[in-house]
Amino acid sequence: MYDFDTIIDHNSWASEKWSEVREVMGPDSEDVVALSVADMEFKTAPEIIEALHRAADTGIFGYEHCTDAYYEALQTWMSKHHQWDIKRDWVSVTDGVMTGVFTGLRAVTHPGDAVIIQRPVYYPFTNAAVRNGLTILDNELVLNAQGHYEMDFEDLDLKASNPRCTAMVLCNPHNPVGRVWSVEELGRVAQICIKHGVTILADEIHADFAYDGHQVTMLSTLGEEVAAHCMEFTAPSKTFNLAGLITSNAVISNPELKQRFDIAADNVAGLSVNHFGLVACQAAYEHGEQWLQELRKYLAGNLEVLRSFAASQQGISLIEPEGTYLAWLDCRGLGMDSDELRDFMRNKARVFFDEGSLFGDSGKGFERVNLACPKAMLEQVCSGIANAVKELG
Ligand SMILES: Cc1ncc(COP(=O)(O)O)c(C=O)c1O
CATH class of the missing domain: 3.90.1150.10 (Aspartate Aminotransferase, domain 1)
Structure with missing residues (x-):
């Protein structure tokens, strides 16, 4: 079709x-x-293109807020595709997933802290850490003899125990190695980070792409304790080729973390939304x-x-x-x-x-x-x- x-x-x-x-x-x-x-x-x-045409035809492009319909489309998609029931007040709309990650790091770290990433990994994670004055702790992924990347949990535990380590940026699924982390793997990451008081920033922008036989697990669906220790960043931008419309969602169920995130965003001029971005993301989740x-x-x-x-x-x-x-x-x-x-x-x-x-x-x-x-x-x-x-x- x-x-x-x-x-x-x-x-x-x-x-x-x-x-x-x-x-x-x-x-x-x-x-x-x-x-x-x-x-x-x-x-x-085409359903998204049509929605954008209709939006352009209104000719009104003043300041906007997110409508109920936007949140409902997001909630319905996440519930149906990821068995993830999110509440509207957990969501902050950001202008890109990386804006979310940058803001999240500012919210939960101080310059001089350390952050865990898992290289080889999407390179802007390094920029996000460095530009926030953070030291990188690389919990390098291990390529086993079968050509399969795995996490090194012993090393993760060691890195997370570093008293300066306050955050981990997790790529779930992982760009570039293509791993869809299993429930067991995510559970171990969460357990280690919770034990050491490390907040997990989960970049889940690729969550809509799993090949047959694999199922993406959104981190916070592991349970309330995990949800309380993480921030998740998602968008339909990879899924529907909408990256240029710069509209994504930070989903944070822990009210204290959510408040810190929103304050960190406010401190650099706040979050504003884009008319066409909202329209496209809503249409994607409703009709895509x-x-x-x-x-x-x-x-x-x-x-x-x-x-x-x-x-x-x-x-x-x-x-x-x-x-x-x-x-x-x-x-x-x-x-x-x-x-x-x-x-x-x-x-x-x-x-x-x-x-x-x-x-x-x-x-x-x-x-x-x-x-x-x-x-x-x-x-x-x-x-x-x-x-x-x-x-x-
Ligand atoms: C893992 C990951 N996160 C974030 C991004 C960028 O997202 P955004 O353009 O919404 O900041 C990409 C783009 O390739 C990506 O692969």
Whole structure:
């Protein structure tokens, strides 16, 4: 019913992803395919586009507040898709999930404190920590012999016991390694953080993408005690390709933490909402389900393309993702350092990924592939890499 195959001319909108390619690679980059920044090469659901048209037609764009209908759409979606019953007064609408994470860190830490992150991880977590004057404690993920990333709980316990450690930023599901953390894993994280008085900031922006056989657990659904120690950040922006509309939700059930969050937001001019962002997010949660179902199937097809490609290559293997629309390619077998790998991908294979080293030292030798693109684009990328590998001899 929905079209995910059409390749949209990327010059038709001011895409950050494609303009970075032009900036970095110059005018001769027209043949380079960008599968880097985590937004999609698909138009959003037509139901959302229609809602935005109707909103534009009102012609009234003054200051707004969130309507009951907005909250109800959010609550209904979370309840149906994530068995998560949230109350309206737990929610603060933020202009982006990272704004939520930045604000949350300001709310629960002081400069000089330490924060746990789990590298290789979405690199703005590092910025959020550093810019809030925090020391990073890296509870590095461990890649086991089966090519599966796991948490190192012993190390987590040690890091959380550091008296300066006041917060942990958890990526659930995890960008870039694609893990959908199990109930058991989340339970252990929560237990350790509660024991040491560490507040968990759970970034759950990718929660709507789990492949068959996996189920995302929103952290606070583990129970009241866990909920009391965490802040959660969610949005339909990844799910429906709405990141440019800058509308997300911080969900905090502990009234004291919620108050600290709102005060931290107020201290930097408060939170304001965007007319089109609210309209799009509401429409997504009210009418986007079928589009998402089809998209998930399409992404599973793209994953299969990448899987077969990786299986046919020496020196490249796929870390099997359980969720997100991102895939993590282990290219260490090509025997290149980070500079050589970047040069190889960009100049020989003609593809622009988010290179693994961006996500921390433990990401060196990996590439993050964005699967949210028409299949033909992904196939072009795979054959570009295959040809470049052949030329290596
Ligand atoms: C884990 C994670 N958190 C946050 C973001 C960014 O969210 P926002 O643009 O709403 O700040 C991304 C985008 O890729 C992401 O992958």
